[in-house]
Amino acid sequence: MKKAAAIAGFLALLALLVALPRLVSSYKLLTYTRFLILALMAQGWNFIGGYTGYAAFGNVAYFGIGAYTTGLLMIGKWHVPFFPALAAGALLSALVAILLGLPILRLKGHYFAIATLGVAEALSQVADTWDSVTEGSTGIDLPLKTEGEFFYYTALGFVIVGLLCTAAFSRSKLGNGCVAIREDQDAARMLGINTTLFKVIAYALSAVFAALAGGLTAYQNIHVTPGDFFKIDYTLQMIIATIIGGAGTVLGPVLGAAVFQLLSTYVWSKFLELHPTILGVIIVLFIVFLPRGLMTVLGRKRQRGERPFRMSDLLANVRAHRVT
Amino acid sequence: MKRTAPVALLAFALVLGAFPALAEDTILFGAAVSLTGKTAKEGEYTRDGYNFAVDTLNAQGGINVGGKKYKLAVKYYDDESKSESTAQLIEKLINEDKVTFILGPYGSAPSGTAAPICEKYKIPMIEANGSAESIFSKGYKYTFAVLSPAKLYLKGLIDLVMSKDKSVKTVAVLGENEPFSKEVASGAADYAREKGLQVVYQELYPTGTQDVSALLTNIKGKNPDIVLGAGHLQDSLLIVKQAKDLGVSPKAMGFSVGPSSPEFRENLKSNADYIFGATQWTEALKYNGDDPWKTPKGYATAFRAKHPKYGDIAYQVAESSAAVIAFSRAIEKAGSLDPAKVRDAIAALDIMTFYGQIKFDSRGINTFKPMAIEQLQPDGRKYTVFPSSVAEKDALYPMPAWDKRK
């Protein structure tokens, strides 16, 4: 019974999401598309940051690679259609992630974080100075496409695929191994887990998702510059969305992206000039009071039987993580 | 005290969030400008310029459309200095706020993302702060810019020097690796070649550079007659200082950005003498236009009366006001609020204003207004020296060599 209700609910939600473009203005649709693209990036970050526990601070690098590869293939002498170009971007990102991951995934903690930051910065410099290919700081212009539904449905499709991938990942040996690495790398090695291989796979997966988001954003924005597509804002957004929702959970990144987008849209429409400050304060409150994300509050029900969400759970969480 | 904070915040939210109460006969413009982020200051100039023009026109009773008087109002959003937000906000303005006329954002990149949205909905946009060619090379029909394009920034300077000295032959161009400056630099180099000058050096340096001595040493070896710089204030300061240290002494030295701001003189003291700077507009220009203020002086006086905190009036303020003037004139001419008709009226517009001539070429860019050139002179003041017809004073030329000065 419960299961049937859950499936019915899920199908209803899916139907609503599919029908959405007919129901809302194209501005709202753009907002939803932004949310989906953020969710996609967060889903990617969740593999390396959430499940494997590596604080990757440079995933915007793969966002940028995806954007540039997609864009460059679509223009110039090739005129590759969008989807093959996007796939090429994702593939190239995965390749770069594997090659870079092998050395930098040996680093731990903040050293890894700094190395990934460096990677993003270096790639941004490459895009900025490789004039003959990337047109440097001027950037490249993609063919114009203004149909909002196209971007919405594409992003929705990717996010659904992302959810299925994450669900499969979390049940697989690969996912289990990555979590073991997050919890204790030495223990993981002694349990027979090829830590290097697993970390690189998780990192490459995160790069693929970031690249898909980057290529999609590039086509939507039509103009790709190093300044816009290699900025740390994207990395921070995907991390914040994942953490708000619940790192290392299947639904967390999507939920977090929804909350983040909702909050920022709301705050922004209410406070014209102070909104970055207010949004910042809200994010800090989220992280102080729910350091392990919304999914852990909702997820308790699953772990401990039939307990529904209660305010006391939330308060207990607050107390347990109070800064003393 | 503690109580007042939330109350003040709430009040603030209400003031800012509330939709301007609109009477039936009000024309609502929409604008997404950067009020936070890295170009917040310029965004504020833009907003002040828009508001000042709107208030002035409203104080005169509004504008006349088909025999009916309309007041003007602007709905603002903050794009956070992020060009990807601009597209979203323009969508919101058009879809949710039902705005039919768009005033442009601050900067080339946001203008570039706003343009296709306006195109999609066939809503005209006049922008005042994005002069990159890339926006206007795509064949958009609904996007117009009142300011001179980046390519023309240093054109006036070359014209000025050539009118003073028929013997100049060589030019060196230095540019910051950043979209706007790149266009300024390549535009200047192209124009120099077109005029028969030899471009002996043309190089880009990275944004935020701390040292250009290697480039200047190279330039010194070529001994050019003119040295042109396209970058930002800090770069201009650096180039002048290091040029003095290295003894790079061309006959004329000029920058696209820098000399027009007061910090340039404060920083360089007498070393700033003889340096030329390009600017879209100065209050010393002798235009005489058909608008509420007529002359740059008139505009400046009226603006300062309303905003006493402003010292120098940034050209961004003036060009933003000019965009509103251009829009209102086009609406009046169209005699209709229909976006397509207004668009055609804008395309056909040819008016003289306090800001200079406003007329758009087939791409929608105002190539008819010249860039003004200012020069810092040894009396410690800054004079508008070009175009000659509207200049305050004659330019001092050539620039004496660094070691020949008192």
Place this chain on the structure above:
Amino acid sequence: MSALPSPVPRIPGDSILEARGITKKFGGLAAVDGIDLTIRRGEILGVIGPNGAGKTTFVNCMTGLEKPTAGTIVFNGQDITKTPSYRIGRLGMARTFQVVKPLRQLTVRENVATGAMFGARGSERSAAQARHEADEVLERVGLADMRGRTATELTILDLKRLELAKALAMDPQLLFLDEVMAGLNQSEIEKAMELILRVNRSGVTLFVIEHVMKAIMGISDRLTVLHYGRKIAEGNPKDIVESPAVIEAYLGERFARRAEAAGEENALIEPGTFLKAPPAPAGDTLLEVKNLVSGYGEVQILRDVSLEVKDKEIVALIGANGAGKTTLLWTISQLLKPMGGSVHFAGRDITAARSDEVVGAGVVHVPQGRRLFAGLTVRENLMQGVYLRRDTERIEQDLERIFSLLPLLKERAGQLAGRLSGGEQQMCAIGRGLMSRPRLLLIDELSLGLAPLVVDSLLDLITEINREGTTVLLVEQDVQVALEHAHRGYVLETGRIVQTGPAEELLDDPRIRQAYLGL
């Protein structure tokens, strides 16, 4: 206790693991120095040796976590010296960690399933089958009730069980157990022994490192003794504990002399060349601990401890590993907040005071492992001790005094603390403690990882300091050494004081051997 299955029949000479010439150097120091070791198929090989003997490093080398500097390892006839650790797990070797390494955020079941997924038979199982397998292993180790709990919710005993279950789920042929019993109480130790025997009877060869002598004697087929990275003895457990070399290495030099002189009263009290504490002064009570209860999270370590230290006394606190000595010191200095009971210092209640207030009152703690600031020089480290002092003019004077007591530190004053040898670091840590002009000095594991000679000179220093008026509460594993230099002693066992008295009386007490060695 149910009957154990009978031992697996053994083929003589059939070895499962052959290690030859294993050496592991860290910097210039050899933690393991040319060890040859054979593990016979089906046996339980017990391994003992003092702290720092290289036992854990040896296991790290065997399991690929550290690459040996020299030597070869052959497992089941295959050279695995250069095999990466994850593949060693798949070959059929597993281990537990001395400091437990659970996968904290995961449930007990998920923890064990991870072992089943990637262990020797992991490739035969799907993820779901591995979870099923985990349930069976949990049943075996008695953790089935806990399968849904996350690892963070477990007690120390259950964490040790989990550590074992994870390893067992890997279907190992050879299992290394690194101090699985440390911190367990007597009855828990007995349960653990039974479990280990069961595991062995099911066909798993065991390599067991343990400090609990009673346990290791009870389960080992053979016993190996490591000391300073070398193997100093190997053979039948009974013979080994009576071997003078082992007593000397493991129980201390003087303890060995004492054992040799068993029966000859006079030989026991021979003072040797060491400084001895002067007769105990009849001072006032300086430190009074009453009914103290303490621990970490839900794990109770101290269960009702009372003791007192009089002014100008040296008091030794002795007891086995995991008895709660360190916890007691941490609780006294309020780095750990007590769960019950009280601590009074110089008549003042310091229970739950801030740790800086405790230091201000004159209680200074020299923690185990020294905790020096490795990036600062020796002088800078010493000056950290004056943080709370206001009499600036006397600080320079005190520094000179410490340099005169510890001339080696004066030579090294400009060196980075991280570059010092172990003994020098310990001196520096004590010097730093003295710089705060304590009334009471708490020293945790004075001899940990130190050569006997260094220990002797540090003990002389403590006697010297005490003569100058500082009261000392000393935690030390080497019972003989500790008691020889103290006025009084307390024996701590599984979180309780089980015995107390003047140091000389305790030295003569056969029960001390039991408390310390479990013999």
